Amino acid sequence: MERNIYQKIIASVLGTRPIAFNPDLAKALGSAKAGLLLSQLLFWWDKGNDKNWIYKTIKEIKSETALSRAEQDTAIKICKKFNLLKVVRKGIPAKRHFWLDIPKIVELLEATLSENDNQVCRHDANLSAESAQSNSETTAENTNRDSLSTRGVKANKKIETDTKNRKYENKNTL
Secondary structure (H helix, E strand, O other): OHHHHHHHHHHHHHOOOOOOOOHHHHHHHOOHHHHHHHHHHHHHOOOOOOOOEEEEOHHHHHHHHOOOHHHHHHHHHHHHHOOOEEEEEEOOOOEEEEEEOHHHHHHHHHHHHHHHHHHHHHHHHHHHHHHHHHHHHHHHHHHHHHHHHHHHHHHHHHHHHHHHHHHHHHHHHO
16 A cells, blocks of 8 residues: 555656756766756757757756756866857846757767767677687686596596406415
8 A cells, every 4th residue: 555655656756847868968978967967958959039049047957957056067167178068147137048069969979879889899899709718718627627537537447457457466376
């Protein structure tokens, strides 16, 4: 019974104000917070009166992303470092107007996705090499074990033969 109550509460919270977050942006920027901010700005891009600019107050961004003012400032600095956006303050109260360089964002994402593909290929190649090495090691171990087993069988047969010969010799000498 309690589980249903929890599920209803969780469903109502998750359904209220979800935002789109692209982890590839976070990876490309080296910051989850910068990725979160840029994901949110991309959501608003092309939706306002001026299609090239997005304006948001610190309070609005905090309400949408839960990023504090300091976290927003840091995220903006990271995005500026990559030349992905420009920020201009306009109006009363001052709202930050963001201009996104969409071609550079696309270029960054393509480079990141291409790098990820290369890492996957390298990872797959490493797995193949490790598998081949593991197979070689296993084959060598099996060969050594078989060789030791064969030697052990031969040694046991030799001991048995020597023992029989001694018994035979002892009988003949008596």
